[in-house]
Amino acid sequence: MKNLLYLILIVFYIQVNAQVKHKVVITLDTKKMTNIDNSLGADGASGISPATEVYIHSGVCTCKLNDNLQRACGTPAENRAYCFDEIIPYQSNVWQHVVGNWGSFPQDDGVGKMTSLGNGVYTIEFIIEDYYSNPLLVSTSTSTGNSAVASTPMPVGSIAYVMGVVFRNGNGTLFGRDDDGNDIFVIDLDKDNPAAYNSESGNPYLPLAVTKTIASIDDIEKLTRTGAYPNPMIDGTTIEYFVRQSSKNISVKIYNSIGQEVRSLFSGYKAQGSQKIFWNGKDNKGNDVPKGVYYYLISDNEKTVSSNRLVVIR
Numbered sequence: 002m003k004n005l006l007y008l009i010l011i012v013f014y015i016q017v018n019a020q021v022k023h024k025v026v027i028t029l030d031t032k033k034m035t036n037i038d039n040s041l042g043a044d045g046a047s048g049i050s051p052a053t054e055v056y057i058h059s060g061v062c063t064c065k066l067n068d069n070l071q072r073a074c075g076t077p078a079e080n081r082a083y084c085f086d087e088i089i090p091y092q093s094n095v096w097q098h099v100v101g102n103w104g105s106f107p108q109d110d111g112v113g114k115m116t117s118l119g120n121g122v123y124t125i126e127f128i129i130e131d132y133y134s135n136p137l138l139v140s141t142s143t144s145t146g147n148s149a150v151a152s153t154p155m156p157v158g159s160i161a162y163v164m165g166v167v168f169r170n171g172n173g174t175l176f177g178r179d180d181d182g183n184d185i186f187v188i189d190l191d192k193d194n195p196a197a198y199n200s201e202s203g204n205p206y207l208p209l210a211v212t213k214t215i216a217s218i219d220d221i222e223k224l225t226r227t228g229a230y231p232n233p234m235i236d237g238t239t240i241e242y243f244v245r246q247s248s249k250n251i252s253v254k255i256y257n258s259i260g261q262e263v264r265s266l267f268s269g270y271k272a273q274g275s276q277k278i279f280w281n282g283k284d285n286k287g288n289d290v291p292k293g294v295y296y297y298l299i300s301d302n303e304k305t306v307s308s309n310r311l312v313v314i315r
Contacts, residue, residue, distance in 0.1 A: 022130045024216040025195075027057065027187075029168065029177070031121040033208035039178035041168060049121025054171035056113045057125055058101035060152060061133050061161035061190065062087060066094055070150045077160060081191065084162040090183035090200045092149040095165040098133040099140045099152035107173030110231070112138060128216050128225075129161055129190070131275070137230055137239060161190045166197070166209070179206050187211050225275045229297060233312035234282060240266075241277040242299045242307040250302040253278055255311070258294045282313060291315070 031050035034040035041050035064074040065083030074080055087094045101113035115123035133139060133155040140152050155161070164187040168177030179185045179199040185206050189195045190213065197209035225243045232238055244251060251271040255264040263284045280297070284290050295311040 022128050022216040022221060024126060024214050024220045025129050025190075026124065026126040026212045027115075027166075028118075028122065028124040028210045029055070029057075029115070030208050030210075031123070031177070034177065035180055036178065036182055039176050039182045041170060041177040042175045043121065050170075050175070050177075052170035052175055054109060055115045055117070055123040055177075056101060056107070056109075056169050056171065057115055057166060058099070058103050058113060058169065059164055059166045060096035060099035061129070061155065061165075062095040062097050062163045063155060063159040063161055064097065066097075066150060070094065072097075077191075080160070081162045085188065088163060088186045088188070088198070088200055090181070093165060093184060093186075093200075094150045095163050095186065096152065097150055098155040098161075100132060100135075100138045102140060103167070103169070103173075107169055107171075109171035111228075128221055129213075130155070131221075131225065133161065134159075137241070137277075163188055164190055164195075180204070185209060227307055228309060229280075229311050232310075233314045234280075235314055237279060237281045238311065239277050239279050240297050240299075241275065243275055244271045244273055244301070244306065247271065247273045248301045251276075251299070251306070253297065253299050255280060256296045256298060257290075258296075263290055263295060289315075 031041050031043045032047050034043050035045050037045035041052050041055060043050045062084035064072045064080050067073040084095060102108050102110070113125070115125040117123055134157065136154045139154045166185040166187060169175060181199060181201050183200045185197055186200050187195050187197050187209075193213065195211045195213050197206040197211055198204065199206050225241075227241050227243055229238045229240045240253065247270070249270045252268045253266040254262055255266065257263050264280065265285060266278050266280055282290055290313055292313050292315045295313060296308060297311055298308045299306040
C-alpha cells in the first residue's frame with residue numbers, strides 16, 4: 002500500500018511539474034544603447050529611439066545539433082553546454098525556434114511587437130513555452146536573421162537555455178544589436194536570473210533587462226496569443242482565443258459590418274485553455290464573402306469571450 006501511494010505521488014509530481022510554464026519579461030532601454038548604427042536610431046549617447054514601433058526578433062536554443070544541423074538532443078547538461086558554446090557573433094545555432102520576421106521584407110504585423118513605456122523604453126512579456134512552440138508565430142522561412150539552422154516550433158517539454166535577440170522598427174529601416182553590432186544573447190533561461198550579454202566580448206549588455214517567473218493561470222490567460230492571423234486576410238485566417246473555463250456552450254461566429262451573421266464556425270464544447278479555429282472566408286452557403294470589414298465573436302452561453310475586427314481583401 003505504501004509503495005502504491007508513493008508511486009501515485011511520483012506520478013502526480015511529474016504531471017504537475019510538466020505543466021509548469023514560465024513568464025519572461027524583456028525590457029529595452031534605447032537610451033543605454035551605445036552603438037549608433039545599431040541603436041534603433043538613438044544617438045548612442047543617452048538619446049532615445051525615434052521609432053514609433055519596436056519589434057523583437059528572437060530565437061531560443063533547446064538542443065544540441067549534429068553536423069547536419071539536425072536535432073541530436075542529449076542530456077540537459079549536454080544540451081545546455083551546446084547552447085552556451087553557440088554564443089557566437091555570426092551563424093549561431095542558438096536560433097533553433099524563431100519568432101519574428103527579418104530580412105528583406107520585415108512586416109509590421111504585430112508578431113514580436115513591443116509596448117512603449119515612454120522615454121525610449123520598450124517591453125514585451127510572454128510565456129516562453131507557448132511563444133516558441135506556436136506554429137502560427139514561429140518562423141520557418143530561411144530568412145530568420147543571423148542564423149545557420151532552420152527554425153522549427155519548440156517541441157513540447159523542451160527547455161530553453163539561451164536566447165538570441167535583435168530589434169528593428171516597424172519597416173525594418175532601424176536596427177538594434179549589441180555594443181559591437183552583433184546579436185544579443187540572453188543566458189541562463191533555465192535558471193531564475195537570466196541576463197543579456199554581448200556575443201563577442203562576453204560583457205553584460207546593459208540596455209536589456211530580462212526577468213523570468215513561474216507563470217500563474219492569470220499570466221497564461223493574459224499572455225495567450227489571441228486574435229486573427231493574418232489580418233487583413235485573403236483566402237483565410239486563424240482565430241485564436243482563450244477559454245477560461247471548460248464549457249459546452251462555446252460559439253464562434255462571423256458578422257458583417259451591419260451586424261448580420263455571415264458564418265457560424267463552431268458551436269459546442271471547448272476545454273479550458275488556448276483554442277483556435279480557421280475561417281476560409283466563406284459564408285454559411287459556401288460562397289466567398291466580398292471584401293470589406295467583418296467581425297468575429299466568440300461567446301460562452303451568449304456571454305462574449307472575445308471579439309475583434311477582420312478585414313477581407315481580395
